[in-house]
Amino acid sequence: SIKGDIRKIESAIVGLKAKSSLLKRVPDLAMAKEVVAEIVGSSQELSAELIRDFIARQFKITVSDLQSKSRRKTIAFPRQVSMYLARKYTDQGLVEIGKAFNRDHSTVLHSVRVISEAISRNGSIRGQVELLAKKLQK
Incomplete structure (x- = not known):
């Protein structure tokens, strides 16, 4: 989850812009989910x-x-x-x-x-x- 973590949210936005520009596609929900999953996947899920x-x-x-x-x-x-x-x-x-x-x-x-x-x-x-x-x- 990136809820409440401004750095991760910024990272997701920058990543989404970069990915859409690289793939020459309009960003959509699926692309956003992929970018967020990459960011969240890098850190252990806390409990x-x-x-x-x-x-x-x-x-x-x-x-x-x-x-x-x-x-x-x-x-x-x-x-x-x-x-x-x-x-x-x-x-x-x-x-x-x-x-x-x-x-x-x-x-x-x-x-x-x-x-x-x-x-x-x-x-x-x-x-x-x-x-x-x-x-x-x-």
């Missing part, structure tokens, strides 16, 4: 579970810590970041993401809002989340 496992490794905590009821900041912050990234980089719904963390959909929504606000207020959190997102997409 809430993959993101959860990745974040657990990055913060040196266990997956069961992320799934626990713990409210300690050392556990809650990575959990919220995981849910934020899962919402941003997957097509999974709130309920599906919540299941990966043994949480309700409303908790996922709250986590997304908390991290979004933290990113807009705090440059170091923004940098940390952006770095994690880059590592995740490799």
Whole structure:
């Protein structure tokens, strides 16, 4: 999916223009799908579970810590970041993401809002989340 990723969307548009020009054809839906498939195919399909496992490794905590009821900041912050990234980089719904963390959909929504606000207020959190997102997409 390229939803919400402006660089991939730009890449798809440029690729579509180039392909239509090269083939001397008017771009159509089939051509657009091919170009997008090439872009999406190059990156692994992310899921809430993959993101959860990745974040657990990055913060040196266990997956069961992320799934626990713990409210300690050392556990809650990575959990919220995981849910934020899962919402941003997957097509999974709130309920599906919540299941990966043994949480309700409303908790996922709250986590997304908390991290979004933290990113807009705090440059170091923004940098940390952006770095994690880059590592995740490799």
